[in-house]
Amino acid sequence: MEENHNQRIPATTMSDEIFALFSEFIEAEIGIKMPPAKKTMLQARLQKRLWKVELSSFDDYYQYVFSPEGREYELPNMIDVVTTNKTDFFREPKHFEILTQRIIPELLAREDAERQMMIWCAGCSTGEEPYSLAMVLHDFAEQVRKFEFLILATDISNKVLEKARLGIYDEEMSAPIPASFRKKYLLRSKDDNKKLVRVVPEIRSLVKFRKLNLIRPDFGFRENMDIIFCRNVIIYFNRSIQEQVIGRICYYLNPGGYLFTGHSETLNGMRLPIKTVAHTVYQKEMDVPLSEQLPIITLKPAEMFVSERPTIVRTVLGSCVAVTMFDPQHGVAAICHALLPESDNLSKHEEEKPNSYKYVDSVIPLMLKKLRNYGVNPQDLEVKLFGGADMLGARTGKIGFQPVGKLNIDAVIQTIQSQNLRLKVSDVGGISGRKILFYTHTGEVLLKRITLRTAYNSPAIE
Template sequence: MESAAREIDHPSLSAKEFGRLSRFIYDTCGIKMPEVKKTMLEARLAKRLRTLGMHSFVDYCDYLFSAAGQENELVQMLDMVTTNKTDFFREPDHFEYLTHKVLPGWCQRHPGATLSLWSAGCSSGEEPYTLSMVLSEFALHNPGFDFQILATDISTRVLEKAKNAIYAEPLVEPVPMPLKKKYLLRSKDRASGLVRIVPELREKVRFRRLNFMDDDFGGMREQFDIIFCRNVIIYFDRPTQEKLLQRFHRHLKPNALIFMGHSETLSGLDVAFTSVYPTVYRKQG
């Protein structure tokens, strides 16, 4: 009886059910789930089984692939399996390059226009709020400059955290002290160790759920001056990376820029971008 109880508490993911789930995850959101990630997938989805009161992954798969599961469980499952790693001022040289090289030239070419920027794969909001800080600082010294940021992610769970804009103090350590004083609000309960992004920065960021695998990004019509999609395509295989970059190309204005992560490269991909700085590319055509 004790052995049976342990099996119920810790259901095992069989090779067959892992195959069903990994194929589905790839088809749905483009993320490769190789055999080495079986244990990780089992651990993460075991939480959903407990929540749903299910005792096996067979039951879970049958539910997930049913009409009711597609409507009620799909987003929950994707929330559990997607990786959401980010930091404030991650890869800081990108923000230096943006401030000192990109924005001055953009302002000269587009006087009076509003810069449109997309943080694609924004996770819990650290990147778009970093951008909002950097662009707000630039605006202080460049009257007439304005900007708007769209921030998207496939995970409703991290988007909710991003919208709330509340962070534990250790997470904001990378923010320079002058910007902390200006753009972070400490909780009235000092013992909580929480801070919140000031309203004027939050107002500059719109959050939206978006699956990169949806046709034309779910009917997106916007075009952007800059896209930040950093440390995202590393989770896709090369054909999916190429397809994704081609879609980004269509949503960039002429000569606009895309910022990639430092571990990512467009080498070998059939995409019309030219390198202008390490992991920063300009749209051709």
């Protein structure tokens, strides 16, 4: 649909209530801080989407975005306009000097230097940073020592990834690129009126672009990285999310590998297995105990996590329940934080939709489906169940005003039995909340009971 500027539908001002809903979702889903001071900015960015989908109020737009149709067609567009995509070629050039003069020679001097070097550019935006890296490394390989490398570039925005893959830019944007590199690695448009340049195919072939959300628990990488650039990305996250993201990034960094961050970002005070080697340049320590390397993620209500990567998953339970699954043969684990079924009809749940993770009758089959993709036999799983406390005497009128926790316990046990799973351990009921730590590489669960007062004040409790 083409946008008709003369027939735009005027939108009302975004209410504080709708802003709060958008803000909560954006921080939870993308990690970007959205305090009240950013309401005007958010309203201006979303206004364009209202015009595009021909809606006249932000209330209607919110309802549409989170409808089944909106989640599929509009939510990606909303994420695109919300994310910030400021980048340049050869930004923070000192990093490239350190890379070629110190880090690459050191990595090549190691015993396993014959293999392909893996570099990850996180938050790559429209591609200027990974292409800058590719130019530098390609030139180094030609001038100093030939070696093979591959750059993985990721971003959450489909729109910027499409532009990055094309590698076409306004000619004026290429000004920061060294003149010798412009001549060697850029093609000028045959149409002089367009003033466009394009990165040469040889350099484009060295960069693989992929969509990735940095605040997701598992990045899905099959191998670790030697060098990671994550520059001017975490500044948009709150401190807690920053530490979780960098912790997971460090986990995917090889021992002795290097992490580059932005000059305006600080990792001071974070518990990370890295040491500073230059300003905003860090090296992962060579001999770090696995327990100190493990990324720690927090599982919130209505979330699920499945991975073959060793991870510590923590969650806090009140009347809700957590189910853990572990296959010792394949080293794959899964955990969910859920509650009683939404309905008795599983088919009513939309498979793979986030809301389906909320209910035990749909999330447990989804966990099993994902585990089967790793070759897991459900009969080999160690299944454990926790939670279901009678918090604050909460009752539901659905089934004779029974305690909510008991209903959750009964529902999950019924679902486990319907899937022919064997429950190995359970710690449920009572009046105390539970904080659990799940170690996905061993299946071990550490449990700490929390008092009624502590549980009541905890924002993670249902």
